[in-house]
């Protein structure tokens with residue numbers, strides 16, 4: 013019981029919650045605007061992680077700097093994917109008719125390529141580096157600097173994005189696209205531009221998350237998929253395309269997971285996550301935190 | 308009719324492969340038949356109704372699990388039938404709530420369900436203190452291959468029969484517009500459930516056979532989501548509009564994997580990924596559509 | 606006994622009462638008109654009767670049996686079929702395949718191939734789509750798709766067919782032809798129709814009796830003549 017009430021556990025929950033929120037934020041942005049399920053999202057986290065790892069081991073760049081590099085690399089991939097593949101897919105009526113199936117396969121293809129290109133470049137063995145891993149104790153809670161940094165950066169990016177969406181013109185047009193695609197186009201939103209920028213931003217968010225992960229965990233070319241799944245759980249719980257609720261759901265998942273495991277055992281982690289995922293999809297596919305809008 | 312004859316000739320030819328005396332070729336035929344059976348079964352639900360399942364590994368895994376639990380106590384044919392039945396019963400049990408969920412939600416729900424079952428089985432197995440189960444007495448590879456060939460044939464005939472039946476007409480109406488289908492008398496819920504069960508049964512038996520082939524059960528592998536992805540990929544690369552689509556897709560990708568996988572697995576995966584992207588963008592009707600085009604031009 | 610008996614049906618959508626306490630009876634073999642301004646609740650009434658939307662209160666009986674709560678497919682197989690104001694063709698199937706599904710699964714439950722083929726031909730003939738049978742339904746014009754809605758409903762073998770604004774978008778010649786077709790189907794095959802139409806002239810010519818809805822309430826009921834003279838109807842329609 014003592015451990016359950018400790019600040020230690022709460023801190024751990026918040027760190028993973030903020031990371032989940034950030035990974036899911038990117039996925040949700042892409043789903044919201046493009047209506048496509050990006051099952052390669054976790055692989056962008058992996059790309060971000062390898063960018064940071066590469067920058068650290070080759071040029072001794074600390075993650076606080078390489079995080080920008082990782083974001084840029086992922087945003088560039090977003091640009092390439094959108095311009096190279098999805099504009100073509102969405103513009104072709106026969107392809108667009110079965111856009112769900114088609115985009116799923118496209119993203120699967122992208123995922124497979126990213127994983128194996130990285131595996132061929134860096135080998136498939138796990139990698140890691142040390143950065144800010146000294147333990148600091150603060151108000152009775154011991155933490156490593158890199159975890160604290162993860163919490164701060166991930167939260168800042170999430171809440172910064174939410175503020176941006178609420179208070180800028182671009183944010184408004186993006187939300188318009190998410191909520192009313194056709195109507196948004198009619199009132200003069202440049203759909204193409206919004207989609208391009210959003211997919212870049214969504215991919216960049218994954219890159220940032222990857223950098224954060226690389227500071228605290230071993231990385232492998234195949235580390236991405238669990239992140240994809242967690243991100244899916246989060247945005248399903250929050251409601252697909254519902255950005256704010258997704259961030260909230262990310263933190264909630266961190267709490268549920270950390271405390272759930274503390275109460276049972278780590279062996280139940282996956283069952284917990286997938287159980288939640290399936291239950292939400294069966295009972296409230298529109299999301300736990302969204303107002304019911306099903307007809 | 309021409310297709311049927313061609314199909315039977317292929318089956319007969321494949322069944323005679325063990326006479327070449329090279330077990331490698333027998334193994335390749337086993338793989339080919341396995342993927343054809345799986346992709347074709349998948350198409351019974353997903354190509355007809357448009358409900359895209361990304362969780363067919365669960366049926367395969369259940370079949371394998373039931374088979375490994377029964378092996379030793381009953382004859383091997385019975386274990387396969389039990390595996391098929393278990394998969395069908397599982398589909399029937401979860402079908403109603405699952406098939407209420409549509410579009411992209413259905414895709415990820417089936418995936419999530421399959422993973423949930425995988426982790427539950429892994430948990431059960433580790434609670435029982437088992438970290439993989441070996442099977443010591445298995446039928447020879449030829450027998451397994453013939454059984455698999457039988458399943459593939461059954462799946463193709465089944466898929467063909469569905470497409471040409473009243474049932475199939477109802478399913479394609481469901482794919483096009485569920486509400487309108489219901490309005491003109493199609494019992495949508497019942498047909499969807501039937502299609503779901505139909506597409507689960509053969510994968511159950513396939514899982515059992517594949518297990519006997521490797522003679523080793525490990526839940527992480529038996530329920531591997533890569534199986535689900537591969538099935539969808541093969542069916543879509545082959546083309547979902549015809550019965551021969553999934554066959555062509557399974558053949559193309561199995562052969563590609565035989566050529567590249569053992570030597571250059573990572574390169575194989577990159578080629579696979581690129582092939583997929585290329586097909587989706589440039590050959591949307593799959594290999595099957597491509598064949599039509601070439602045949603039409605002549 | 607009436608073929609269709611709607612008893613005190615109320616439908617509430619959140620705060621909006623789309624139907625309040627509506628009753629009506631339709632006799633076998635009649636053409637029953639349903640009128641009302643936009644949003645009066647006509648389509649909602651169809652949806653309640655055909656089983657697409659459960660009523661908040663009230664019951665529907667068809668052919669002496671209570672059908673409230675039954676699924677649309679059961680109601681269809683019992684012999685009652687509706688069309689959609691906003692058309693819902695099976696876009697990826699051909700026109701003939703669209704109708705064939707209805708013939709296979711509808712009220713007749715026809716299993717014999719020849720009977721199915723005949724039902725398809727008859728229905729296509731009746732609505733004038735016989736020459737377009739092999740094209741994809743998505744390739745039809747809107748007026749073509751409206752005809753397809755009728756053809757599908759007819760092919761189910763339903764005894765009672767409910768048509769929701771199927772003449773919207775047709776030109777006067779086409780409307781005249783359609784009126785003739787419907788009257789003919791009633792006379793020759795003994796079908797019963799409930800028809801919603803904004804083309805008031807058509808409705809007046811065709812209907813035996815007309816019910817007028819306004820904001821979900823029944824405000825008038827009678828023969829076309831009586832409706833034409835009704836003060837409340839005049840007020841709703843002509844201000």
Ligand SMILES: Nc1ncnc2c1ncn2[C@@H]1O[C@H](COP(=O)(O)OP(=O)(O)OP(=O)(O)O)[C@@H](O)[C@H]1O
Nearest residue numbers: 618621623641642643644645646647648649650690
């Ligand atoms: N599913 C629904 N949810 C909420 N409100 C609905 C729903 N369906 C209909 N309504 C409302 O119920 C009222 C009646 O609608 P209905 O479509 O039945 O009218 P109508 O008489 O068919 O009109 P029209 O002539 O425009 O077709 C309208 O105010 C409509 O907005």
Ligand SMILES: [Mg+2]
Nearest residue numbers: 647648649690
């Ligand atoms: Mg209406």
